[in-house]
Amino acid sequence: MTSTRRSRIVLVGNPNSGKSSLFNFLTGLNQKIGNFPGVTVDKRAGSTSLPDGTVAEVVDLPGIYSIYPRSLDERIVAEVLLDHHSPAAPDKVVIIVDGSNLKRGLLLATQVIDLGVPAIVAMNMMDLASKAGISYDFKKLSERLGVPVLGINARKGIGLEDLKKQLISKNGAAPIKQVFAMPQEAVAPVAELRGQLGVDNDYEAYQFLEQPNSLTFLSNERSGAVEVIRKRHGFFPGKFQGAETINRYSYIQQLLDEVVIKPSNESWRDRSRMLDRILLHKVWGYVIFFGILLLIFQSIFAWATVLQDFIDATFAEISSWLGNNLPAGTLTDLLSEGIIPGIGGIVIFVPQIAILFAFISMLEESGYMARVVFLMDKIMRKFGLNGKSVVPLISGVACAIPAVMATRTIDNWKERITTILVTPLMSCSARLPVFTILIALVVPEKTVLGVFNLQGLALMGLYLLGFGAALISALVVSWLIRVKERSYLIMELPMYRVPKWSNVGYTIVEKTRTFVWEAGKVILAISIVLWVLASYGPGDEMARAEEAVLDQNANARLTEQGLADRVEAYKLEHSYAGIIGKSIEPLIKPLGYDWKIGIALITSFAAREVFVGTIATIYSIGSVDEDDSGTIKERLREEVNPETGGPRFTPAVGFSLLVFYTFAMQCMSTLAVVYRETKGWKWPMIQLGYMTTLAYLSALFVYQIMS
Template sequence: MSSELKIALVGNPNTGKSTLFNVLTGLNQKIGNFPGVTVDKKLGSCKLSDERTVQVIDLPGTYSLYPKSKDESIVFEVLADRNNSAHPDLVVIVADASNLKRNLLLYTQVADLKIPVIIALNMMDVARKTGTTINVDALASKLGVRIVPIAARQSENVQALKEAISNASRLALQEDTIEVEALAPGLIGKIREELQVDAPYVALQIAHQHENLTFLTAAQSGRVEELEREFSFHSAKSQAAETIARYNYINDVLFDTVETTNDARQEPVSNRIDKVLTHRFWGFIIFFGILFLIFQSIFAWSEYPMGLIEDLFVWLASAVQAVLPEGILADLLVDGVIAGLSGVLVFIPQIAILFAFISVLEDTGYMARVTFMMDKLMRKVGLNGKSVVPMIGGLACAVPSIMSARNIENWKDRMITIMVTPLVSCSARLPVYTLLISLVVPDTRVWGVINMQGLAMMSMYVLSIVSAILVAWVMKGLIRARDRGYFIMELPVYRFPRWSNVGLTMYEKVKAFVFQAGKVIIAVSIVLWVLASYGPPGKIEAAQQKYDTPEYSQKFSPEEIGRMKSSQKLENSYAGVLGHAIEPAIRPLGYDWKIGIALITSFAAREVFVGTMATIYSVDADDSNMDSVRDKMNNARDTETGRPVFSLATSFSLMLFYAFAMQCISTIAIVYRETKSWKWPAIQFGYMTVMAYVAGLIAYQLLK
């Protein structure tokens, strides 16, 4: 076997496939898209026991090779097309040892593709606890494959799996499972002959799926259609006959290799827990209690590390200013790059805490229960339970969440989900909320427990979810479609979270935030610094000349005159001209021209608002002021009234604006790619902008 060995992990949902992927690859993984389709591809590298490095691909979870979604369809595409860049040399079937009968259906299908197979019999610890005993050697003998019993969450026996991969044959040795040729006599042989297909089962699947297979040309697909008519092939009847034949085979295999004790027939512990956690009343109370705990913790636990990061950037700015001579380079680094980055990186602790909680909820199996509970509510507003997955994912980022809506079979449900998911408060809004809440909401506790800032943060997230549901209800009547959606979901058993997996998730999310947001913020900060430092010829100089007259020099100190000049320079710069141009439209919301600049720059990404504020107030300040962005914004005063710029009314108006506004180019791009039309992103941008403006306007006018 060559060192370029490719391993594909295949399995049902909730079998621990992704956990095994993380155990095998650790931090050596990346995410991309399969060529030509918007389906996530998780790739990683793994070092085997013989020191070779192999490529591991985590294919989407599926119950069978008959796809119900775009994600599931990619599994057969990758396994059947030998020219696909992700086509594996070896397939590791990850099977749930506690639910083997259902899992073996997918195994028998993959085995019949005639690709070398190893079975990783996962969750052996769960099987033992539930009284299921598996004779692994006898089962392996009957199937003709190597079976390695493992418990991926505890990394139990993973080394043995690596050894099995090292010693695996490149020939498919597994036994035939069913008589495939009998399912479509004549047709299978003809397809194999004309399309040069090796395995009979590949030919049968081509007969079932040829209209949607990207590796077939239009002529080949048309020819398969002709052959189907010639041999009177009925896809549904063939699939039903195949399923019956496979389960007959599976029953025979499991008859004397798996034993179940009376303990396994008792009601599982997970079911008893679900009677409380998914209760029609108490379930929702518990869910909102968990949300309350999360946002209280975000503020309570993050304040100290955030203060350290703020102090670090203040020190860094002072150090750079002390080392570099005065000039353009020093100003660019201090007022542009460092100020912009400090405004966003300071929120790393909060983002890490948020994703730690989300990871724990997913790892324990609770997030699946939330999806189940929400199904009935979602159906009333025109969605189904599967819509909850993208919407909860929207707490992290709308882009992958919108892509995950591909799992929703019903077109109307999928479109409504795509249209409302960006309303759910994502991690990019977190820095904006945190900054504004810290300015106007006191850091006090009610009854010694409830943190007011955490309560305000939770309110923003609840508002975003409620608004998404209300907009979905409106769109239910506007978008017409006849087909009805359905919701089928298997609830995983409850487990203790795997802390290494939680840590890995935190690392990946923080890394993605720092590098993805960081690149945008540095670029925007540099452009903004240029726009804020230069202006139309002669305009800045003319505006500053009045401060050189005796009238000012006798009345104000040199430091005060310096601040006045900085303010005039900013106001008459290109950025100032741009801000003043839109100020009449945003003044009713309580925003000045400086906030207007931030609204424009943060269209690239919402978190850029904080970086823009940091840059604007750094350019606006004199060189001796090295305060953090929160201090600068807290000290900002309206030049006409002398009142704080970021008052309670303005700050809540801004939070509501960012809660609803489509301030994200990436989201617009992904909506276009998923819908294949500019119509839907245009409608989305339009209705969200109107909602943002109206909500900001009402908040400011009521609170001022």
């Protein structure tokens, strides 16, 4: 039985051209995130149904402005488009261009068309073009480019059925003529390369000569052949790129003079500029941005509380019901004391994670996030960072892993390394579960000035603390790494628009699902391991727990419940988990932590959010009251410090932990990504060392001052 490969469609376009909106509309929730083979660049892929009944794979390539790569993301696009003989080669390329700014998008479009790949030009944002008073002669534009051209509105789904019909059409496979006029010096090497390597067309062969270090799909033999041809003819890569760009824009301007029917009306751009005068103001711009941050963190607490309490209580009830109704035994204990509390410790934060990603998605969809990058550029440069560093730092609020990978857009080596080293100090979504549970324990649920939630203010303070630490660390790193090289921020600000709510919804579902699934796997595995470590111990200590407790309390009158509680506490203390915690207790005791917290510190190195699942499991095991349906927060509030007789999680301990987790690395995945990005263990170890030292000393200072 043979299987046929599904047709593959790739989406190519400039950043902010509406490519992601088109991808979301075509694929809906039938999409997944993966990596391109051999690299850690994210690849979004999904499936869509075509009019002939076939199901096609749709791949969303990173946004680029030109076929000539300057970053790893752009290199991926060049490789996909130039490797015509790969099994992953696209059957159709959809080039998305902004209909309100066609001149910019046609540079990339003409380059892709010249490669000879079956292409379709989809002119998006035609509603904005209409508002600007612009319309086009699509028939003439299609004739001049040699490929189908159609107008769409990806945000509203307008024109997408026509696009799908074109995707199954056999026409438009190659342009009538190539836009690019081959330089005379390139004619001979291009002809030789085509004959020797079997390259499909002149412009593709020209790109093989122009991009010696980008095309990793070439075998050593083929790459060597290209190098020999280049040297034989004295061809220097990059020599004609400037001339090519000028020639293309000259052609594009002539083309626009023919196909633009109505002149542009600048009134809609004037409104955008008016908004920019406010949002990018040197004072009010920062005030507005600070206000938006305040709204986000207030919402995370105010809107999620009811649903969180429901989830917390539900998992407590499930755990109690399993313990009361299933047959007594190891499996029941594992379920009720290990797995269920561990999973509940992560699911409880789904509402807050969803709210965080909802706001981030809305800011990106509206065009405001690009303004934040521009606004913060002035501040970044004072601390030795590039304006492009803002993108990884902002991305770090969601997750440090893609944020570190986003530094590939930074050409300056020093600024890229500095950004990589400080990005994990930005408080990511994995820290959010730790922050919220500890803030709920030590910060009163009160309002300030009748409006602001005190817990929300505390959460925002932690995020600002991480951001401030990142800036100061960047200043120190840039001072230590003495490389005199400067770079500049060049970016285009997209037009303001109302967020497309389906795109926001897709982002919330996708990111939340990824968070729960990825974190859930780690939580489940660690919960099981923890339960085993906390339920068993060396020798016969566990078996003689009751005897040992009776000997220790021979003169005390213990109730049946009191005896059971002390037996369980004895077992936990003498378990393998207890031994591990006790071994590091001398090191963490100056911070106000005991051996139970020490266990959580160790396990959360796999992922920060594991801290909550760990303490939920540890304190669930320590509770023997069969009627106890207490929530995670209640168990932590009731935990007693045996040395003082007071609560274990005092404000001093709580704030010490909050500061520790604000600065500590505590993420193996981030270290692994930094290793891949820097191609060695030097920078990851430096990063781990300075962040751990900063976290320990800061937590020590906070505890000693507050206690």
